[in-house]
Amino acid sequence: MEEQNDVEKDIQAALIDINSNESRIKNAATQIEQAALAQKLSVSKLKNGTATPIEITSTNADYQRALLNQLQYQYQLCNAQLELIKLMGIELLD
Numbered sequence: 001m002e003e004q005n006d007v008e009k010d011i012q013a014a015l016i017d018i019n020s021n022e023s024r025i026k027n028a029a030t031q032i033e034q035a036a037l038a039q040k041l042s043v044s045k046l047k048n049g050t051a052t053p054i055e056i057t058s059t060n061a062d063y064q065r066a067l068l069n070q071l072q073y074q075y076q077l078c079n080a081q082l083e084l085i086k087l088m089g090i091e092l093l094d
Helices: 002-047 053-087
Strands: none
Touching: 002 053
């Protein structure tokens, strides 16, 4: 009986992880959009002589960081989904 409770708790935890990471992925998409817009603005400002190359480097790094964050959340989502599948006793084929 205790083992069943543990499995149920693990399933609930996996579902929470899945929902959390799906939400983080959506938020990361917004951050990516904002970073891309900031990147375009800094390039435009550089062309007009009102920005420095350092600003371009900074906005590029922010954009790359946002992409990396989203990728990490996608990875965590996949892990949580695999954990749920395992807990449900579903076998995966090679």
